[in-house]
Amino acid sequence: MITINFKKRKFYLLTLLVLVFSLALNINTAPVQAGSDELPSLHEAYSEYFSIGAAVNSSTINTHRNLIEKHFNSLTAENEMKFDHLQPREGFFTFSRADEIVKLARENNMKVRGHVLVWHSQTPDWVFVDKGKTASREVLLERMENHIKTVVERYKDDVYAWDVVNEAISDDGYQTHREDSPWYQIIGEDYIAEAFRIAHEADPEARLFYNDYNAVQPQKMNKIYNMLKGLLEDGVPVHGIGIQGHWDISSPSVIDIMQAIEKYASLGLEVQITELDISVFPWNDRRKLAEPTAEMLEKQNKRYQALFNLFKRYQDELTGVILWGVADDSTWKDNHPVQGRKDWPLLFDEDHQPKGAFWEVIQAAE
Ligand code: GLA
Numbered sequence: 001m002i003t004i005n006f007k008k009r010k011f012y013l014l015t016l017l018v019l020v021f022s023l024a025l026n027i028n029t030a031p032v033q034a035g036s037d038e039l040p041s042l043h044e045a046y047s048e049y050f051s052i053g054a055a056v057n058s059s060t061i062n063t064h065r066n067l068i069e070k071h072f073n074s075l076t077a078e079n080e081m082k083f084d085h086l087q088p089r090e091g092f093f094t095f096s097r098a099d100e101i102v103k104l105a106r107e108n109n110m111k112v113r114g115h116v117l118v119w120h121s122q123t124p125d126w127v128f129v130d131k132g133k134t135a136s137r138e139v140l141l142e143r144m145e146n147h148i149k150t151v152v153e154r155y156k157d158d159v160y161a162w163d164v165v166n167e168a169i170s171d172d173g174y175q176t177h178r179e180d181s182p183w184y185q186i187i188g189e190d191y192i193a194e195a196f197r198i199a200h201e202a203d204p205e206a207r208l209f210y211n212d213y214n215a216v217q218p219q220k221m222n223k224i225y226n227m228l229k230g231l232l233e234d235g236v237p238v239h240g241i242g243i244q245g246h247w248d249i250s251s252p253s254v255i256d257i258m259q260a261i262e263k264y265a266s267l268g269l270e271v272q273i274t275e276l277d278i279s280v281f282p283w284n285d286r287r288k289l290a291e292p293t294a295e296m297l298e299k300q301n302k303r304y305q306a307l308f309n310l311f312k313r314y315q316d317e318l319t320g321v322i323l324w325g326v327a328d329d330s331t332w333k334d335n336h337p338v339q340g341r342k343d344w345p346l347l348f349d350e351d352h353q354p355k356g357a358f359w360e361v362i363q364a365a366e
Contacts, residue, residue: 042071045365049315053322058097061104064326074111076322077101081115083123087147090126102158114159117148118195119166120181128182140186145198152202161207163242164199165192169212169223176223193236200237211242211274216252216260225263242274249299250282254306265317275324277345278303288341304357308364327352
């Protein structure tokens with residue numbers, strides 16, 4: 001009797017060991033795929049709070065399609081809806097790349113944020129020149145109107161919100177507007193109001209945003225706030241503020257972000273975090289590394305966690321959070337004009353696997 005029991009116990013023990021072993025092996029050899037069903041979906045986790053978007057481009061809509069379809073319910077074209085892409089020569093519009101992004105959104109029932117109608121950058125030189133000289137205010141206003149109308153009307157059924165004007169406010173303490181912008185120099189500061197009026201006329205249903213970086217830095221925030229307040233008082237159809245969110249592991253402070261959300265929302269505007277990515281380097285670290293250190297990634301995890309906890313707290317004011325890219329193998333920060341180095345700022349790694357930060361964001365939703 002005793003011998004049989006002992007044999008049985010040995011048998012159970014062995015089976016258990018084999019089971020544990022094969023499970024462990026299985027975990028090691030078959031990581032959960034980022035697009036797979038076992039992984040929670042980012043946008044589903046946040047469905048009660050706000051939409052979760054990503055900036056995509058003509059190549060990532062193919063190379064990162066599984067991730068995009070599973071985790072995001074809003075798309076922004078990283079470059080394909082900018083002036084230089086849509087109208088490289090006067091009257092010559094090229095929509096095919098933007099159309100592909102819109103098609104992907106349509107097929108997956110995603111929203112599209114239009115980005116961007118009027119900006120000093122990525123706008124072709126011809127826009128500001130007429131017969132070899134600087135264009136007049138009238139000519140530039142006419143070109144602006146033609147561009148906005150053509151683009152906004154074309155995407156009326158698909159684009160629910162537009163960044164109408166991008167980065168019009170100066171970082172310089174002595175200036176309000178970015179005075180080196182040719183839009184400002186040629187038209188004057190009312191180019192902003194004009195752009196919003198034209199966009200509203202082209203699509204009265206579209207949500208119209210002013211979008212900027214450093215928009216939570218107190219001094220610049222006050223300038224943006226005053227500009228928006230003035231526009232609203234003049235009856236200009238502005239509906240939202242886009243806080244870009246190209247941040248890092250140490251700045252800006254959560255308090256600054258919180259105060260900015262409250263201040264902009266006090267104008268009755270909806271607030272979106274339109275271009276979120278969190279560098280693993282603090283702002284004053286200029287090193288280039290082959291890999292991020294464990295400590296950097298840990299800080300990035302905590303930072304994403306703190307931010308999404310904050311965003312969730314402001315779910316009544318925030319209507320969207322958009323990551324500026326999909327995975328760390330393809331982000332603008334790697335080609336940044338100053339730093340130009342690997343930066344690992346997103347929620348999925350270079351192999352498209354979820355990072356620690358992804359899990360923190362998922363947990364913050366619970
Ligand atoms: C700004 C623009 C974006 C993009 C980023 C950098 O934030 O709004 O369109 O160009 O810079 O990639």
